[in-house]
Amino acid sequence: MKNIIESLEDFLNDQIDTGLKIAQITKWGRQNTLKIDILLKLKGGFASLQDCENVHKLVLIWSKKENIEKNLNISVQSESINKILFDFEDFEENIGKKIKIETKTKIEDRRNFTGFLKQIKDGIIYLKSEHENLSISFDQVKKAQLLLI
Structure with a gap:
């Protein structure tokens, strides 16, 4: 059985445009709240505000599909100029x-x-x-x- 991060990452990777990549997903939880932070990267540039909004909407769709009953606090951002190297x-x-x-x-x-x-x-x-x-x-x-x- 997949954990929450694996499930979300698989869902997003199936839905997002080519060139845009999920660099990192982090989650925190406390009682009835689930906080999800997503860092996007785009080959040759930075993810746009529209890219971040689209991924945010996809997380909401995923949460309904997965029957996540906790309050969601979602943060989606593009990597900064001080780029983190992941792979x-x-x-x-x-x-x-x-x-x-x-x-x-x-x-x-x-x-x-x-x-x-x-x-x-x-x-x-x-x-x-x-x-x-x-x-x-x-x-x-x-x-x-x-x-x-």
């Missing part, structure tokens, strides 16, 4: 750009790394910082984001 494709699209990576565990006594993304190959992310070349396993990434220079 291999995100990293590949940003080769040569400055990024910040937070790792799940310490590597050489630290968890935060900043540098220019040189490549991603065989599950390894290669960064060049001012003082060193770094290689970090994709599986070690807790969070990564594009930085403005």
